[in-house]
Amino acid sequence: MDIKKAAVIGSGVMGGGIAAHLANAGVPVILFDIVPEGANDRSILARKAIAAMKKTEPAPFMHPRAAKLVEPANIEDDLGKLADVDWIVEAVIERLDIKQNLYKSLEKHRKKGSIVSSNTSTIPLSQLTKGMPESFQKDFVVTHFFNPPRYLRLLEVVAGPKSRKEVVETISDFGDVRLGKGVVACKDTPGFIANRIGTLWIQGAVNEAVDRGLTVEEADAIVGKPMGVPKTGVFGLIDLVGLDLMPHVGKSLWDNVPEGDPYKAMYRESAQFQKMIDEGYTGRKGKGGFYRLNKEGGKRVKEAIDLSTGEYRPTVKARLESISAGRKGLRNLVTHPDKGGQYAWAVLSQTLSYSALLVPEIADDIVKVDEAMKLGYAWKWGPFELIDRLGAKWFAEKLAEEGQPVPALLSKVGDGAFYREVKGKRQFFGTDGKYHAVRRPDGVLSLEDIKRASERIAGNGSASLWDIGDGVLCLEFHTKMNAIDAGIMDLIGKTIGIVEKDYKALVIYNDGSNFSVGANIGLPLFAANVGAWPVIEQGVQQGQSTYKKLKFSPFPVVGAPAGMALGGGCEVLLHCDAIQANAETYTGLVEVGVGLIPGWGGSKEMVTRWMQNERRPGGPMPAVGKAFEQISTAQVSRSANLAQDMMILRPGDGITMNRDRLLADAKAKALALVKGYSPPEPAELNLPGASAYTAMTMAVGQFVEQGKASEHDALVGAGVAAVLSGGETDITETVSEDDLLRLERQEFMKLVRTPKTLARIEHTLETGKPLRN
Numbered sequence: 001m002d003i004k005k006a007a008v009i010g011s012g013v014m015g016g017g018i019a020a021h022l023a024n025a026g027v028p029v030i031l032f033d034i035v036p037e038g039a040n041d042r043s044i045l046a047r048k049a050i051a052a053m054k055k056t057e058p059a060p061f062m063h064p065r066a067a068k069l070v071e072p073a074n075i076e077d078d079l080g081k082l083a084d085v086d087w088i089v090e091a092v093i094e095r096l097d098i099k100q101n102l103y104k105s106l107e108k109h110r111k112k113g114s115i116v117s118s119n120t121s122t123i124p125l126s127q128l129t130k131g132m133p134e135s136f137q138k139d140f141v142v143t144h145f146f147n148p149p150r151y152l153r154l155l156e157v158v159a160g161p162k163s164r165k166e167v168v169e170t171i172s173d174f175g176d177v178r179l180g181k182g183v184v185a186c187k188d189t190p191g192f193i194a195n196r197i198g199t200l201w202i203q204g205a206v207n208e209a210v211d212r213g214l215t216v217e218e219a220d221a222i223v224g225k226p227m228g229v230p231k232t233g234v235f236g237l238i239d240l241v242g243l244d245l246m247p248h249v250g251k252s253l254w255d256n257v258p259e260g261d262p263y264k265a266m267y268r269e270s271a272q273f274q275k276m277i278d279e280g281y282t283g284r285k286g287k288g289g290f291y292r293l294n295k296e297g298g299k300r301v302k303e304a305i306d307l308s309t310g311e312y313r314p315t316v317k318a319r320l321e322s323i324s325a326g327r328k329g330l331r332n333l334v335t336h337p338d339k340g341g342q343y344a345w346a347v348l349s350q351t352l353s354y355s356a357l358l359v360p361e362i363a364d365d366i367v368k369v370d371e372a373m374k375l376g377y378a379w380k381w382g383p384f385e386l387i388d389r390l391g392a393k394w395f396a397e398k399l400a401e402e403g404q405p406v407p408a409l410l411s412k413v414g415d416g417a418f419y420r421e422v423k424g425k426r427q428f429f430g431t432d433g434k435y436h437a438v439r440r441p442d443g444v445l446s447l448e449d450i451k452r453a454s455e456r457i458a459g460n461g462s463a464s465l466w467d468i469g470d471g472v473l474c475l476e477f478h479t480k481m482n483a484i485d486a487g488i489m490d491l492i493g494k495t496i497g498i499v500e501k502d503y504k505a506l507v508i509y510n511d512g513s514n515f516s517v518g519a520n521i522g523l524p525l526f527a528a529n530v531g532a533w534p535v536i537e538q539g540v541q542q543g544q545s546t547y548k549k550l551k552f553s554p555f556p557v558v559g560a561p562a563g564m565a566l567g568g569g570c571e572v573l574l575h576c577d578a579i580q581a582n583a584e585t586y587t588g589l590v591e592v593g594v595g596l597i598p599g600w601g602g603s604k605e606m607v608t609r610w611m612q613n614e615r616r617p618g619g620p621m622p623a624v625g626k627a628f629e630q631i632s633t634a635q636v637s638r639s640a641n642l643a644q645d646m647m648i649l650r651p652g653d654g655i656t657m658n659r660d661r662l663l664a665d666a667k668a669k670a671l672a673l674v675k676g677y678s679p680p681e682p683a684e685l686n687l688p689g690a691s692a693y694t695a696m697t698m699a700v701g702q703f704v705e706q707g708k709a710s711e712h713d714a715l716v717g718a719g720v721a722a723v724l725s726g727g728e729t730d731i732t733e734t735v736s737e738d739d740l741l742r743l744e745r746q747e748f749m750k751l752v753r754t755p756k757t758l759a760r761i762e763h764t765l766e767t768g769k770p771l772r773n
Contacts, residue, residue: 001115001170003086003178007032009075009102011049014119015091017149020053020060023069024150024583024641025178025657030081032073046072060150062583063641075102079109087171089143091119094252096127103128107136115167117143121195122252125160125188137162141171144192146376147241151584153659154376155181156192176441180583180657182375189362190256193369194376196362197355197383199253200263202246204350205234207268209307212343216290216304221318222340223347226326226333228380239289243273244282262354272310291315330389348386353399355383356407360431366409366418367428367438384418384428392417424453445664447474447511458494462487465495471504471674472667482516484568485523486539489546496553505670506553508572509560509663515585518567519543521594524752525761533753540748543568543600544741551575551601551680556673560666561585562659566636570648571598574605577673577680579653580666581640587648588636592716593770595757599748603631603723604740608683609647620688620731621695624724628696631724632717684734687726696721712756712773719747 004027008019011033019031033045041047050070053060061067073081082088088106092098099118106116116139118128129137142158155175159168168185175181186192191199209219220233232240247269254267276282276289283289292312293300303312322340326333334345355369363369370382387395387410396410409431418429419438426449427435440446450466457465457473462485466474475495477488499506527535550557550572559573562582570587573579581587589598589606597603610616610623629635630646637643640655649655656665700717703709709717723743726735751757756773763771 001086001113001166003027003115003170003174005085006030006087006089007082007085008089008091009033009106010091010093011046011072012091014145014147014149015089016049016053017060017147018089018091018119018145019070020066021145021149021179023066024062026069027178028069028071030071030073030078030085032075032078035074035076042077043072043074046074058148058151059638060148062150062639063645066641075105079105082106082109082114083111085110085114087115087117087174089117089119094120094122094248096123099123099128100131103132103136107133113139115139115141115171117141117171119143119145121249122191122256124190124256125158129160129162134162138164139167141167142186142188142192143171143175144186146194152376152378153180153182154194154372155179155183156186156194156372156376157183158186158188158192160188176658177661178657180659182371182658182660184368184372184375185363186368186372187360187362187364191253193362193372195249196253196257196358197351197369197373198377199249200266200354201347201351202234202238203250203263203266203268205347206238206270207266208343208346209235210270212339212346213308214339214343215316215318216307217315218318218320218340219343221320221323222326222333222344226323226344227330227348227386230378235290239283239291242283242285243289244277244286247274247277262350262357266350272307275310276305288312330386331391331394334390348390349395349399349402349404352383352387352390352395353404353407353410356387356410357405359409365428365430365436388417388419421452425449426452441660443664444660445667446660447476447509447663450474458491458498460487460491463491465491465498467503468507468663468667470667470671472670473499473503473506474663474667475506475508476510477512477516478510479520482510482512482514482569483518483520484516484543484572485520486542489542492546492550496549499555500553503555504674505556505558507558507560507663507666507670508576509666512563514563514569515559515561515565515587516569516572517564518569518590519600521761522765525758525765528752528758533749536752537745537749540599540745543571544745547571547575547601548737548741552682554677554679556670556677558666558670558673560662561587562662566590567598567602568600571600571602571605573648574602574609577677578669579649580662580669581643581649581653581655582659582662583640583655583657584659585640585643586636586638587643588634588646589631590634590636592632592713592720593634593760594764595712595716595754595760596751597716597719597723597744597747598631599744601737601741601744603627603720603744604737606631606647607687607724607740608685608737609650611685611687612683613647620686621692624688624692625696627724628720632696632700632720682737684736685726685740686731686733687724687729687735688731689726689729691730692725693718693721696725710773712754715754716751716757719751722747 006022007030008015009032011031019029022029031046035042125142144156146152146154172183175183205223216235224231224233257263280287290305294303302315304315320340322336322338325336366384373379373382392413393415396406399406413429426438430436462479464476468474524536557576559576559579565587567590589602591598607627610626616623643649656662697718700714704714727743760771
């Protein structure tokens with residue numbers, strides 16, 4: 001089966017988001033909703049949803065053109081359009097009667113063999129399909145997306161006893177490859193996997209914080225980084241998803257779990273939280289939630305609610321010894337005697353024992369549970385990986401010591417661990433008491449697996465070189481945030497020699513959340529503070545020389561970014577032969593934010609790409625102007641698709657929707673370039689010189705006059721203009737790549753000596769935010 005066209009019924013937040021993401025995958029979508037009473041435009045609800053999503057942040061669409069693939073419709077007039085639809089996603093209100101009445105209407109209009117799925121998060125599939133024709137049941141599954149559908153990678157798929165194998169395989173493959181999801185097969189149980197565990201975790205974390213007298217800041221600091229949970233913690237997470245959703249989700253799970261389930265005793269309703277909802281404090285989408293921004297004297301002050309009084313007060317940083325202890329290990333956190341340690345144990349013991357209790361009820365194995373929590377709730381470690389970090393035997397003994405029940409699976413693993421490595425292969429403990437290999441989906445190449453099973457070819461503390469097979473090496477950065485330093489530069493230089501001698505191609509890739517946030521700007525700041533200007537210039541020159549060698553190496557180089565690829569990280573990509581980018585790649589040259597210009601060939605590469613663009617208007621000024629606009633305003637693409645518009649990705653570069661498939665796709669692209677490969681010819685450009693420099697600096701000057709830019713912004717902009725214009729040249733002369741690199745060094749060194757640039761660098765390092773001075 002092939003999904004060429006889709007429909008989504010229900011244009012609310014989830015339905016609209018699912019439709020947008022289908023469009024991101026290049027699939028035409030019909031978005032349906034009801035007809036409001038008295039509406040002249042009978043498809044107004046879907047039309048408004050599409051219009052709203054074009055303005056929503058974070059953006060549901062990866063590119064504005066994706067919105068054109070979504071067609072508004074209504075369920076009274078337009079169900080006939082389902083005749084050529086391959087997949088219908090139902091995303092209407094969580095009421096069984098409404099869903100089943102809709103299914104009866106769909107059955108009259110859908111084409112034979114088309115797939116129908118529900119995005120329900122609470123209603124079992126067995127109830128949804130009860131009384132429906134067998135033909136419908138064969139084509140039906142649950143596809144539970146997480147909000148927002150573009151960004152959260154988990155897709156839970158639930159098949160019924162009559163669901164056709166082909167339907168399950170088609171949806172799973174499409175969700176994986178085309179939508180970029182981590183697809184987890186779940187059993188037909190309340191809340192499936194992630195929400196079953198996640199709802200208990202949230203309820204327990206809230207209950208224990210209230211009962212133990214913790215502040216929301218203390219609770220979030222404990223149930224955050226120390227446990228491998230995003231820094232929102234638990235109260236920040238509730239604010240993010242919406243406080244008004246929690247009573248509905250919690251009560252729904254309570255209604256559906258069997259008697260004796262631990263959640264039955266844990267669930268409680270809160271008059272204080274309901275009061276917050278009634279007053280509009282529903283989280284970030286409302287007036288605030290457990291946290292809010294309050295304007296006082298013209299300033300925005302972050303406040304947190306006092307859980308005991310219900311009153312807001314300025315936030316206070318959590319200062320608990322247990323937080324520091326947690327940096328040395330999870331067991332150190334949960335055994336610390338202060339209230340933070342006791343809170344950590346209470347929350348973790350409930351959540352982890354519940355997870356162990358639910359296998360195999362909710363999933364066939366522990367791997368699915370861990371994947372669901374990592375993909376759906378962005379946990380760094382799944383529940384069983386957390387148990388291993390505590391020690392399974394220790395955890396079981398501590399539960400028993402406190403009189404808590406020890407789940408059978410936890411008892412069965414005994415002195416062992418839920419995961420182990422044997423001969424470089426990862427194995428998991430099964431419900432049968434035996435270990436089984438952790439298997440990747442077909443076509444996935446995991447750097448983690450390669451590192452587990454082999455020794456690196458070369459490396460240092462900043463980067464490593466790995467053999468990923470078929471004559472291709474992978475260069476991995478592993479500094480903090482993958483910031484580029486001298487160690488990375490050194491290994492790039494060594495790598496070029498190694499590949500040239502014994503291998504076919506190179507891929508630059510890592511498993512980090514971000515490809516690279518750019519150069520380690522702390523190094524030039526330190527050098528500047530001691531007046532070591534030649535050291536700074538040497539660093540600039542080393543970067544330029546290294547990236548130049550990379551660009552003109554005698555073998556193909558493919559950059560494979562995901563997450564942020566900023567500044568010097570973007571410059572790495574600009575010097576690759578090709579890019580295979582994850583769809584969620586956010587890239588750009590952002591150096592002006594710290595008062596500098598791209599100094600490792602980024603300015604040179606961007607103006608070259610715009611000048612060589614076959615579609616550019618005549619004359620050099622439009623091309624130079626585009627490069628100037630991007631660099632001087634520190635533009636960052638919000639997707640790989642938008643990076644194409646910025647010429648960072650070129651025609652022929654690829655986009656991979658699923659992060660897990662990025663390395664395999666990049667390797668394939670590198671191998672495809674091997675036959676007949678020859679390095680690119682150095683560029684020779686005809687740049688306009690002084691006339692372009694004057695035009696660009698005048699444009700920045702107007703922003704200064706309007707109060708939209710500072711005098712120092714103008715100075716930095718002049719540095720960018722000096723490089724992009726080509727310096728002392730005109731349109732009749734040619735400028736080489738080396739000429740542009742010389743200009744980059746010259747302007748970089750001018751700016752790095754200014755006090756205001758150094759102040760920007762220092763402020764950014766201290767706060768993580770830019771300084772406008």
